[in-house]
Amino acid sequence: MRVRLPLALALSCCIVAGNAFAAADAPDPRAARVDALFARYDRTPSPGLALAVVRDGKVLLRRGYGLASLEHNVRITPETAFDIASLSKQFTGLAMAMLVEEGKVRLDDDVRTYLPELQLPRPITIEQLLHHTSGIRDWAGTLAVAGWSFDDVISFRQILDLAFHQRTLNFAPGAEHLYSNTGYNLLAEIIQRVTKQPFPDWMRAHIFAPLGMSNTRVRAEHTEVVANRAYGYANDARGTWHVTPDNLTAYGSSSMFSTVDDLARWLINFGDAKVGGASAIARMRTPGRLTDGTTTPYGFGILGGTYRGLTMFTHSGGWASFDTYDVWFPDQKFGIVVLANGESIDAQAAIIKIADIYLADELAPNPPATAEAATPPPAPHAIPRPAPPSPAQLAAYAGTYESDELQTTYRITIHDGALELHHNRLGNVTLTFVHNDEFTTPLPYLASLVFERGADGSVQSLRVNGSERSRDIRFSRRA
Numbered sequence: 001m002r003v004r005l006p007l008a009l010a011l012s013c014c015i016v017a018g019n020a021f022a023a024a025d026a027p028d029p030r031a032a033r034v035d036a037l038f039a040r041y042d043r044t045p046s047p048g049l050a051l052a053v054v055r056d057g058k059v060l061l062r063r064g065y066g067l068a069s070l071e072h073n074v075r076i077t078p079e080t081a082f083d084i085a086s087l088s089k090q091f092t093g094l095a096m097a098m099l100v101e102e103g104k105v106r107l108d109d110d111v112r113t114y115l116p117e118l119q120l121p122r123p124i125t126i127e128q129l130l131h132h133t134s135g136i137r138d139w140a141g142t143l144a145v146a147g148w149s150f151d152d153v154i155s156f157r158q159i160l161d162l163a164f165h166q167r168t169l170n171f172a173p174g175a176e177h178l179y180s181n182t183g184y185n186l187l188a189e190i191i192q193r194v195t196k197q198p199f200p201d202w203m204r205a206h207i208f209a210p211l212g213m214s215n216t217r218v219r220a221e222h223t224e225v226v227a228n229r230a231y232g233y234a235n236d237a238r239g240t241w242h243v244t245p246d247n248l249t250a251y252g253s254s255s256m257f258s259t260v261d262d263l264a265r266w267l268i269n270f271g272d273a274k275v276g277g278a279s280a281i282a283r284m285r286t287p288g289r290l291t292d293g294t295t296t297p298y299g300f301g302i303l304g305g306t307y308r309g310l311t312m313f314t315h316s317g318g319w320a321s322f323d324t325y326d327v328w329f330p331d332q333k334f335g336i337v338v339l340a341n342g343e344s345i346d347a348q349a350a351i352i353k354i355a356d357i358y359l360a361d362e363l364a365p366n367p368p369a370t371a372e373a374a375t376p377p378p379a380p381h382a383i384p385r386p387a388p389p390s391p392a393q394l395a396a397y398a399g400t401y402e403s404d405e406l407q408t409t410y411r412i413t414i415h416d417g418a419l420e421l422h423h424n425r426l427g428n429v430t431l432t433f434v435h436n437d438e439f440t441t442p443l444p445y446l447a448s449l450v451f452e453r454g455a456d457g458s459v460q461s462l463r464v465n466g467s468e469r470s471r472d473i474r475f476s477r478r479a
Helices: 031-038 085-101 124-132 137-143 156-164 181-195 199-211 259-274 277-284 347-358 393-396
Strands: 047-057 058-065 067-069 231-235 241-243 257-258 303-307 311-321 321-327 334-341 399-403 409-415 418-423 425-428 432-435 438-439 448-453 457-466 473-477
Touching: 031 047, 031 058, 031 347, 047 259, 047 347, 085 124, 085 181, 085 199, 085 259, 085 277, 085 311, 085 321, 124 181, 137 156, 137 181, 137 432, 156 181, 181 199, 199 259, 241 438, 257 259, 259 321, 259 334, 321 347, 334 347, 393 409, 399 457
Parallel strands: none
Antiparallel strands: 047 058, 047 334, 231 241, 303 311, 311 321, 321 334, 399 409, 399 473, 409 418, 418 425, 432 438, 438 448, 448 457, 457 473
16 A cells, blocks of 8 residues: 655545536547547456546546456446545545544644553654654554565454554654554544544544445455445466455555545545535645654645646555545646556556646646756766675574564574575575675565674674565564
């Protein structure tokens, strides 16, 4: 699950459904151009996408292309429900903004006031969770360090338990901006405790139902039946499609299913603020600020930026081969949502093409392409590589290392003159020496391992950086 940077940073109503959708099937000279962009998904059995375009409180276009189920040959329509992945954060952002407006929480509240189970070394505020400046590790990379697979069943309770066992942070709260799904999971738990309602129920009663989003839900269990749902697909090297398992339940950060028809209503609410009110919508657009005064583009579940001279707010989502994206241009009261169910389908690129069609008369010209330099850059200076450790030095690292946070164990041995990590799920992983006591691995979620020494010079612990979002995970050496 992830969020993309704004398009070239530079690149959601309590309404009567009939009013907003009255123009959905009216002739639109631009519709044929959009259809031409995505007609290929209808030519052969393939996953595809659904889209909706809105302006001034009306739906201009709603379409579906490709198949929601390759197994049963079910077509995608504007009523098809997709896992919208991290687009869910927009709804969590509005929920928190509403609770702030109602005086039920304060942005500068210490998160531990609501979640005393957190055992963190310093205070973190609700505002820092919202703006991804808390330092809380992202659960995805952290679970991978413990040997979990994204095919596993991952529940909301397991994610909370992981956060409650976290002892160190990626960075001091407020020092950096770093995307963290876990932060939004904690926000969902705060909402449950403050409102004394299950998160899916509160969201349905206070946001989905008032907006007329009757086909939107927070999935409470990974086995829950979702009507008219699409399945995510990935294509292997031979061109064979495979279903991607979707076994996640992560309130707040993801695990919402919705349709482009419902999300059109969500986008329209960014303009008329009939649910939440203008103050809450304005809060969502407030950028984050670091302790050094630097501002960040991320608000309450939305990312601010510009596209070809127009102000916009957006978010992306990606999980289990779903790729999702929406954008709202506040000055034009114009928005687009694209939901795709194929790993190779780029929802953001689709939105750019649609925006170029519908906003052609309002967008600034594309900047001219920059010519490549005529002369090649100078060759980099050779950096001397440190001498690899001797067999005796390698032997000093061998041992068993345990993480109380992750309830997992690594066994480090020497094999064929190199260190090898053994784990019951990660398998046998060869470590590559970098320098001093640092090693790397070929695994994407096991970026580096740094052995740490005591005062007597002996190796006593291990610090693992799983990924940029999951740093400084401590393992102690078993005696």
